[in-house]
Amino acid sequence: MSDLRLTNEKAVGSSVLPDEARPLLDGEGRFLNDISFAGMYHVAFLRSQHAHALLREVDVSRAKDLPGVIRVLTGADLLGKVEPFRAMPNRFSGGESTQHWLAVEKVRFVGEAICAVVAEDRATAEDAIELIEVDYDPLPVISGPREGEKDTSPLVHDTCANNNLIKRKYVRGEIDEAFATAHLVVKRDFSIARKQALCLEGRGCVAAWREGGFQLSIWMSHQLPYVVRHYIAKHLGLPETDVRVIAPQTGGGFGQKASIYPEEFVCAHLARLLRRPVKWVEDRLENMVASTHAREQEIELEAAFDEDGRILGLRSEIWVDVGAYSTYLWSAGMEPLQTGGLMPGPYRVPALQYNTRGVATNKTPTGPYRAVGRPSASASLELLLNEAARKLDLDPAEIRRRNLILQDEMPFRNANNLIHEHVGYMPCLRMAMAEAGYEDLRAGQAAASGNGKLRGIGVACFAELTGLGTTTAVGPGTLLQPGRDAVTLRLETSGVLTIAAALPSQGQRIATAMRQVAADELGIALEDISCLTSDTGMAPYGFGTFASRTAVFGSGAVIQAASELRRRMIALAAFLLEEPEKELSIINSVIKNLDGSKMLTLSDMAERSFFSAKDIPQELNQGFEVTAFYDPKHGSFAAGAHIVVVDVDTETGAIEIVRYVAAEDVGRLINPAVVEGQIIGGIAQGVGEALLEELIYDDQGQPLTVTLADYIVPSALEVPNIELHHANTPSGALGGFKGCGEGSIIGALSGIACAVSDALARRGGDIHAFPATPERVLRGLGVDLGD
Amino acid sequence: MAWEQEIELKVNGRAYAKRVSVRTSLGDFLRDQLHLTGTHLGCEHGVCGACTVSVDGKSARSCLMLAVQADGTDIVTIEGLRDEDGEWSVMQKAFFENFAVQCGFCTPGMLSSAIELLKENPDPSEDEIREHLSGNICRCSGYQAIVEAVQAAAAAQRAEVQV
Numbered sequence: 001m002s003d004l005r006l007t008n009e010k011a012v013g014s015s016v017l018p019d020e021a022r023p024l025l026d027g028e029g030r031f032l033n034d035i036s037f038a039g040m041y042h043v044a045f046l047r048s049q050h051a052h053a054l055l056r057e058v059d060v061s062r063a064k065d066l067p068g069v070i071r072v073l074t075g076a077d078l079l080g081k082v083e084p085f086r087a088m089p090n091r092f093s094g095g096e097s098t099q100h101w102l103a104v105e106k107v108r109f110v111g112e113a114i115c116a117v118v119a120e121d122r123a124t125a126e127d128a129i130e131l132i133e134v135d136y137d138p139l140p141v142i143s144g145p146r147e148g149e150k151d152t153s154p155l156v157h158d159t160c161a162n163n164n165l166i167k168r169k170y171v172r173g174e175i176d177e178a179f180a181t182a183h184l185v186v187k188r189d190f191s192i193a194r195k196q197a198l199c200l201e202g203r204g205c206v207a208a209w210r211e212g213g214f215q216l217s218i219w220m221s222h223q224l225p226y227v228v229r230h231y232i233a234k235h236l237g238l239p240e241t242d243v244r245v246i247a248p249q250t251g252g253g254f255g256q257k258a259s260i261y262p263e264e265f266v267c268a269h270l271a272r273l274l275r276r277p278v279k280w281v282e283d284r285l286e287n288m289v290a291s292t293h294a295r296e297q298e299i300e301l302e303a304a305f306d307e308d309g310r311i312l313g314l315r316s317e318i319w320v321d322v323g324a325y326s327t328y329l330w331s332a333g334m335e336p337l338q339t340g341g342l343m344p345g346p347y348r349v350p351a352l353q354y355n356t357r358g359v360a361t362n363k364t365p366t367g368p369y370r371a372v373g374r375p376s377a378s379a380s381l382e383l384l385l386n387e388a389a390r391k392l393d394l395d396p397a398e399i400r401r402r403n404l405i406l407q408d409e410m411p412f413r414n415a416n417n418l419i420h421e422h423v424g425y426m427p428c429l430r431m432a433m434a435e436a437g438y439e440d441l442r443a444g445q446a447a448a449s450g451n452g453k454l455r456g457i458g459v460a461c462f463a464e465l466t467g468l469g470t471t472t473a474v475g476p477g478t479l480l481q482p483g484r485d486a487v488t489l490r491l492e493t494s495g496v497l498t499i500a501a502a503l504p505s506q507g508q509r510i511a512t513a514m515r516q517v518a519a520d521e522l523g524i525a526l527e528d529i530s531c532l533t534s535d536t537g538m539a540p541y542g543f544g545t546f547a548s549r550t551a552v553f554g555s556g557a558v559i560q561a562a563s564e565l566r567r568r569m570i571a572l573a574a575f576l577l578e579e580p581e582k583e584l585s586i587i588n589s590v591i592k593n594l595d596g597s598k599m600l601t602l603s604d605m606a607e608r609s610f611f612s613a614k615d616i617p618q619e620l621n622q623g624f625e626v627t628a629f630y631d632p633k634h635g636s637f638a639a640g641a642h643i644v645v646v647d648v649d650t651e652t653g654a655i656e657i658v659r660y661v662a663a664e665d666v667g668r669l670i671n672p673a674v675v676e677g678q679i680i681g682g683i684a685q686g687v688g689e690a691l692l693e694e695l696i697y698d699d700q701g702q703p704l705t706v707t708l709a710d711y712i713v714p715s716a717l718e719v720p721n722i723e724l725h726h727a728n729t730p731s732g733a734l735g736g737f738k739g740c741g742e743g744s745i746i747g748a749l750s751g752i753a754c755a756v757s758d759a760l761a762r763r764g765g766d767i768h769a770f771p772a773t774p775e776r777v778l779r780g781l782g783v784d785l786g787d
Numbered sequence: 788m789a790w791e792q793e794i795e796l797k798v799n800g801r802a803y804a805k806r807v808s809v810r811t812s813l814g815d816f817l818r819d820q821l822h823l824t825g826t827h828l829g830c831e832h833g834v835c836g837a838c839t840v841s842v843d844g845k846s847a848r849s850c851l852m853l854a855v856q857a858d859g860t861d862i863v864t865i866e867g868l869r870d871e872d873g874e875w876s877v878m879q880k881a882f883f884e885n886f887a888v889q890c891g892f893c894t895p896g897m898l899s900s901a902i903e904l905l906k907e908n909p910d911p912s913e914d915e916i917r918e919h920l921s922g923n924i925c926r927c928s929g930y931q932a933i934v935e936a937v938q939a940a941a942a943a944q945r946a947e948v949q950v
Contacts, residue, residue, distance in 0.1 A: 025879045025883055033818075033828075201827070249890075252927060674886065676932075677929075681929045716917040717918065721931060
C-alpha cells in the first residue's frame with residue numbers, strides 16, 4: 001500500500017479546527033430535543049416507585065380521560081406484539097434475564113417503566129402519569145452482591161440461580177506454586193461505588209412512521225445507529241430495509257448511549273401504532289434511574305512477589321452489583337469480565353487467577369461506561385503495589401519499573417492471554433517522572449505536610465486496549481463481536497469528497513479526523529472534504545462509536561478506500577492528460593504531472609467523468625465511489641503514566657489536587673488538540689470517580705441520589721490544570737493510530753487513589769473504598785466520627 | 788392548569804408579545820414558543836448551568852425562571868451572540884479556536900457565563916475564571932480548554948479596547 005500513499009503529510013498531526021463545532025457555537029446544533037414535526041405527540045413514562053414488587057393492578061382509566069391524552073400503554077398491551085429483550089447469551093453466563101419494555105407482573109428496580117402515556121404535549125403526558133394508580137405488592141429487596149448470591153437470597157429472576165447473571169473462574173499459569181514460593185504475599189481489598197456517565201443531554205428519540213417504503217425513521221441520541229436499526233427491525237418484526245436510524249448531534253455518550261433500552265423501542269412501536277411522529281426526551285430525574293449505571297465493585301486481590309518485588313502471580317475475587325437486568329446486547333458480563341481479565345494491566349504477570357461474578361440486585365442495570373471495568377482493576381492493583389513497595393522498602397516508582405513489560409520483550413503474551421506490542425509503558429513512566437520532577441516531589445513531601453495537611457504522591461501506570469479487531473472481543477464472551485467497520489468515499493460530480501460512515505460523534509470530532517486522514521491519503525484539500533457520520537440511510541455498515549475504536553476504524557477504512565479511489569482517479573487523469581500514471585500526483589485537489597506543465601482539477605475531472613462519459617473508455621470510468629471495510633484484527637495497546645500530588649486536610653477530610661502530570665502513549669496523533677481534549681476530559685471524569693461521584697441506594701433499593709445536587713460531578717474548581725505530555729509509539733494498525741477516549745480515566749482513578757493512600761500513610765492511615773469522600777478519608781485516618 | 792398570561796419581552800433585540808401558560812419555564816418558552824433551541828436544558832433543577840441565558844445583563848437559569856417572570860425583560864441567548872455584522876463575538880471565536888467545544892451541550896450556558904465574567908472583570912486570573920464557571924457543568928472537556936478560551940477571549944478583548 002505504501003507506494004500508493006500520498007505525499008501530502010500535512011493534515012494528520014495538525015490541530016485542524018473542527019468545522020462540525022461551528023453550529024454548536026451558534027445554538028444551531030440540532031440535538032434530539034431540537035427536532036420537531038407538525039402534529040408530533042409527546043411521550044412520558046410512569047416509573048416504578050418500588051425496587052422489587054408484584055404489580056397487582058395498573059389502573060389507567062383516569063389518565064385516559066384527561067383531555068389531550070392520546071393513548072396509555074401498559075406492559076400487557078405489548079405482550080405478543082413486540083419481542084422483549086432477552087439478555088445476550090454469554091459463554092460464561094450464569095442465568096438469563098428477560099426485560100419487558102413496560103413491566104409485566106413484576107418490577108425489579110426503582111425507575112423501571114410501567115406505562116407510556118402519549119399526549120399532545122409533554123406537560124399533559126406528565127399530568128396523566130399522576131392519574132395512573134398502581135397497586136404494588138412489595139417483595140424482599142436484594143441490595144448488594146454478597147447478600148444476593150447466597151443460597152438463601154430471594155431471586156431477582158427465577159431463571160437465574162444465586163442471582164449470578166454472570167460468573168467466570170479463570171486460571172492460567174502455575175498460580176498455586178507462585179503463592180507457595182513467594183517471598184512476599186500482599187492481600188488487599190478495594191471497592192468502588194456505583195456511578196453513572198451523566199451525559200449532559202439525556203437519552204431520547206423522535207420516531208416517525210409513514211406508509212410505503214422506508215417506513216420507520218428514528219432520530220435517537222445514540223452511539224450505535226446500525227446496531228439499533230438491526231434490533232428495532234428484529235423486535236418490532238419489520239423488514240430492516242424499512243428502518244432508518246439517525247443519531248443527531250449528541251450531548252455526550254460515554255457508553256451510556258451504547259446500550260439498547262426499552263423507551264426508544266416503545267416510541268418506535270407507538271409511531272407505528274398511531275401513525276404520528278412521537279417524541280420522548282429523558283429528563284434528569286429519569287436519567288438518574290433509567291439509564292445505565294456503572295462500576296459498583298468489591299475486589300479482594302492478592303499478589304505474590306519475589307524478593308526483588310517482581311510479581312509472580314495475581315489472584316482476585318470480584319463481585320459486581322450489575323443491577324436488575326443483564327443490559328441488552330452487552331450482557332451483565334462487561335464490568336465483571338473486564339475487571340478480572342484486564343487486572344494485569346501493563347505489568348508482567350506469569351500466573352493469573354480470577355473468580356468474578358455479576359450479581360443481579362434491585363437497582364438500575366449497569367452497562368458500558370468509559371473504560372468499563374479497567375479503572376477498578378488498575379486502582380486495586382496499583383494500591384496493592386504501593387503496599388508491597390512499603391513492605392519491600394522500595395519507592396512506588398521503582399516497583400513499577402521492575403514489573404512493566406519492556407519494549408524489547410515485545411510481542412509479549414501476558415497471563416490474561418493478551419499480546420502487548422507497539423506500546424511504550426516505560427517511556428510513559430520515565431516521561432511523567434521527568435516532567436513532574438518526581439525525585440524533588442518525594443524529597444519535598446515531608447516539608448509540604450504539616451499544619452493540618454498531609455501531602456500524598458501517587459504514581460500509576462496503565463495499559464488500555466483500543467481499536468479492537470475481530471480477534472479480540474469488546475465484551476468477552478458476548479455474542480456481539482464488533483471488529484470491523486466500513487467507510488464510503490465518494491468523489492462528487494463537483495470534485496468534492498464525501499466521507500460516509502456510521503461512526504457518530506459525541507464530541508470526539510470523528511469527522512475532522514477522517515477528513516484529515518483522507519486529505520493526506522488523497523491529496524484533496526481539507527475544505528473540499530465533508531463527512532457524514534450519523535445516518536444509516538446514508539452510510540455503509542458500521543458498529544458505531546464506543547470502546548476507543550472509532551478513530552482507528554474510521555481512519556483505517558478511509559486509508560483502504562482511498563487507495564482504490566486514488567487508483568481510479570489517477571487512471572482517469574492519465575487518460576485525460578495523456579500522461580503516464582506514475583508521473584501524476586494529486587496535491588491540493590489538483591492532479592499534476594511531474595514538472596507541473598499539465599494540470600487537471602478534481603472538479604473538472606469529476607464533472608467530465610459523469611457528464612461527458614461517452615468520451616471516456618468505460619474501463620477507466622468505474623465511478624468514484626468506493627466502500628472499504630477495515631478490521632485491525634488485534635487491538636492496539638495504548639498506555640499512560642500519571643503522577644498526582646494531593647493535599648489532604650486532616651481536619652475536614654477534603655482533598656485538593658495540587659499537581660497532575662500525565663504522560664500518554666496514544667499512538668500517532670491525528671489531531672493533537674482533539675486528542676488532548678479527550679485525555680483531559682477522561683481525567684476529569686476520573687477525578688469524579690476518585691473523589692466525588694457516588695450513586696447511593698438505601699437497603700430497600702430506594703435511590704438517594706436522583707438530582708445533580710445529590711450526585712456531585714466535578715466542576716471547574718475540582719478539576720486541576722492537567723500537565724499533559726505525549727510519549728507516543730505508533731500502533732500496528734493502519735496509520736499507526738490508537739484510541740484515546742478512555743485510557744486516561746484509568747490513570748486518573750489509580751493516580752488519585754494512590755496519592756490519597758500515600759498521604760494517609762504518613763499518619764499510619766489508608767483507604768480502600770472510593771470515591772475518597774471526606775468521610776472515608778477521615779475514617780481512613782482513624783478519626784472517630786461518632787457512630 | 789391552563790392559566791395563561793400575556794407577556795412582552797425582548798429576545799436577542801427583537802420584541803415579542805406572547806401568551807404563555809403560567810407554569811411554563813423561561814427555558815421551555817424560548818425553545819418551544821420562540822423556537823430558539825440553542826438554549827439547552829440539562830437538569831431542569833438549576834444545577835448544571837446549560838440553560839443559562841442573560842436576563843437584563845445578568846445570568847439566569849432559564850429552567851428555574853418562569854416565562855411570566857421574564858415579562859418586560861431584555862434577554863440574550865446564544866442565538867443573539869453574533870455582532871451586528873454577523874461575525875462571531877470574541878468569546879464564540881475563542882471557544883472555537885481553543886477547542887473548547889466537544890459535545891456542545893453545555894456550550895450555550897458556558898458562553899453566557901463567560902461573557903458575563905469578562906463584562907465584570909476584563910482580566911480574570913485562572914482561579915477567577917474557574918470560580919465564575921463553577922456553576923456550569925461540562926462533562927467532556929475537563930474545563931481546561933474552556934479556561935484557555937476565556938483567557939484568549941479576555942486577551943483579544945483587551946487588545947481590541949486598546950486599538
